[in-house]
Amino acid sequence: MTLLPSTGTATTPLHPPGTATVPRHRERDVITAFAEITGEAIKDTDLEELLRAVCVKLCEVIGVCRSSLYLKRPDGRFRGAAGHCAEQGDITEAVKRQESGIEGDRFSREIIDTARPVLIEDVRNDPRPHRRTMEHWQVRAMLGVPLVFDGEVIGLLFVDDRDGDHAYTQEDIEIAEMFAQLSALFISQAMLNVRLRTQASEIARSRNTLAYLADVHRKLTNAVLEGADIHTVVALLSDLSGKPAVLYDEDFRVLAWSAPAALGLDRPPVISEKIRGMPSVKAELAGLSPERPSAVVPPTLSVGLGRRHLMCRLVIEGRPNGYLGIVEVGRSLEAVDANIAEHGATVLSLQILSERRQIETQGQARDDYLSDLLRNTRDKEHLIRRGPQFGIDLTNPHVLVRFTLSANPRLTASAAQRLVTRRFREILGIDEPAAVKLPGHIIVLVPLREGGSADELAAVREKVRQVRASLQPDLATGATVVSGVCREVADFPHAAREMREVAEIAHSFDRFDDVLDVTELGLLRVVVSSGRVKEAVRFAHEYVHTVRAADDGVLLETWRAFVAAEGRVQGAAVALDVHENTVRYRMGKIKELTGLDPSSLDALLSARLAFQILEFSAR
CATH class of the missing domain: 3.30.450.40 (GAF domain)
Known part of the structure; x- marks a missing residue:
């Protein structure tokens, strides 16, 4: 379309050049x-x-x-x-x-x-x-x-x-x-x-941009040299861009984020799963590489898509390792934001790699420390003094948890240890605990925050069961054993030996699918540790055979409750929800059948041992 005039090919010129004179x-x-x-x-x-x-x-x-x-x-x-x-x-x-x-x-x-x-x-x-x-x-x-x-x-x-x-x-x-x-x-x-003015302006703008990016690089480098962690680096990137910055892992879980205070954000402005699921966005993210480290997604905004995100790939040791996002909130994304994000992604990649190396070094030192603690190869004062370096306060009580690894594990020992400690952190809500990998098993040191009360120990055992269940089938652990409470440095080597004995007992009875507490197997450990497992099982069956053969299980159940109540009729009645006289009657029948006084100390000890063996050997 033409505005005023608009036409086409020529006909005759209006006048020959110079044929008229302008007044x-x-x-x-x-x-x-x-x-x-x-x-x-x-x-x-x-x-x-x-x-x-x-x-x-x-x-x-x-x-x-x-x-x-x-x-x-x-x-x-x-x-x-x-x-x-x-x-x-x-x-x-x-x-x-x-x-x-x-x-x-x-x-x-x-x-x-x-x-x-x-x-x-x-x-x-x-x-x-x-x-x-x-x-x-x-x-x-x-x-x-x-x-x-x-x-x-x-x-x-x-x-x-x-x-x-x-x-x-x-x-x-x-x-x-x-x-x-x-x-x-x-x-x-x-x-x-x-x-010329435009070119001069572009040159000046380019010069200013280069100076700004040099300043960005200097600030980021100095921050790392001064010991800044990834949270501090992300906060610095947010300040430099004037926009929210979000650091993600490979599964888009937020590792760190920061935003200008003026925006008043109380949660990270993450890139939503809906946007990540768009074919165009998936293609853009999949196409990120060292040659093309950043992209804006979605490229253009539409109703319901929210904000635009400048996403930059983090690469560590040649492998993708998460994303850095600069979010278009408050101010529009600019070309310089891509430079900031790419500089930041490089610094964060190096920072994360450095932190991993430090963690691995510290982890090895902590493993060595826990090994010394379990083997009692160092004096008490030395172990207590070094503990805080690894986040371990030996003046507070702890328990040990022993995970037996399967004969053909799907993970390496180091990977298995990292998985176990991570699950303890997630499920128990504690800092990642100290652990040591030994041939065929992993031992984890768990702090007790409430002094090792009965309720706390019961809660810890339940959490350990959850940890064990979460590890299957990646780890396919055998028997898992929880030690008694360790309150002194000398308790730890003893607890390690006890856990080994219980693990061996569990192996003898083919018990691979439970969490065992050493405090509940005292007498059984003494008997079975001799190695005569078959004789112990035969003793248990013979001890209760007369009662088992004489009724439909009621007498045997009552006897078990009576032993668990330490020979008290009232305790057994409460456990069985029957009258005390009912318990007395049934215990009388047991005395008639066995010829033993069930309330005598010898009978209580023998019955307790028999029931423990029967329970432990049950399939």
Whole structure:
């Protein structure tokens, strides 16, 4: 679409060059007009304002009400640049939406091809103008002149009287041509100045960006050298970008985040699962690499998609290791944000790698410390003094937990240890505990925060069962043993031996699927530790055989409850939810069947041992 005029191919030139002479007073008008425009140019007026001034002055010297100016773009198209109408004022924005020389605009093409003025006196009956444009702008007669500089048409000037006929004289045409020649010189210089200013501005902006990025690099490097952790680095990235920064692991769990205080955010503005699931976003994230480390997702915003995120890949030792996100909140994402994110991702990758190396080194030292504690190879004072280095306070009580590994583990011993300690941290809600990997098993040191009360020990055993269940089938552990409470340094080696004995007992009885407490197997451990497991099982079955054969299990259940209540009738009655006389009657029947006094100390000890063996050997 053309704004004012628009037409096509040439016919006959309006006049041969130099065949008419412009009156001196009109020449003075042109010179005076350009003197005023030059005065504006000296003030460094905006290019668009200068172009509009050209349109205004051309209307004045020709005596028409409307003028428009089009400039040639680098792609060869002539786009509207400025416009003026005596009735409507500044029409530049409307002109900017137009283009000359398009298909069907033979009028404009004629001016461009001949580099000469073209006059259409009757637009409605002339085939050359772009019909729809002429009708829209209510053009009756129009004069178009080229802006020629160095033999090239760099623009077009059009004049007309809005919805009115205007008789253009030869003098008008020459005046317009002279005006256009002077305008071409002026406009080409103004455009050159604009390009130079733009280039200078770009150079200055690039220089400032490079200086800023150098400052970013310096601040990030200094932060790491000064011992900043990843949370501090992420906070620094947020400050540098002026936007929220979020660090994710490979599964998009948030590892650290920070946002400018002015935003008032109380939770990290994460990239949602909905956005991550979009095919275009998945492709963008999958395409991130050292050669293309960052991308904005989603590329454009739509209703329901929330914010845009500049996502940058973290790569550690050649392997993907999470993402750093800069979030478009408060301020729009800028090109410099990508540089900040990429610098930050590199620093964070190195920081995470360094922290891992430190953790591995500290972990090995802590393993060695726990091994010394279990083997009692160091003096007590040395062990107590070194404990705080590894987050272990031996002045507080602890328990040991022994995980037996399967013969063909799916994980290496180190990976199994990391998995076990991580699950303890998650399920017990404690800092990652100390652990040591030994041939065939892993021992974990668990602190007791409440002094090792009965309730706390029961809770710890239940949590250990949850830990054990969560490890299957990745670890496929055998029997899991919980030690008694260790309150002194000397207790730990003894507890380790007890756990080993219980694990061996469990293996002897093919018990691989339970959590065992050494405090509940005292007498059984003494008997079975001799290695005569078969004899122990035979003893248990023979001891209760008479009672088991005589009833349907009621007497045996009552006997078991009586032993568990340490020979007290009232305790057994409460456990069985029966009357005390019922318990007395049943215990009398047991005495008749066995010939033993069930309440005697020898009978209680033997029965307790028999029931423990039966329970332990049960499938």
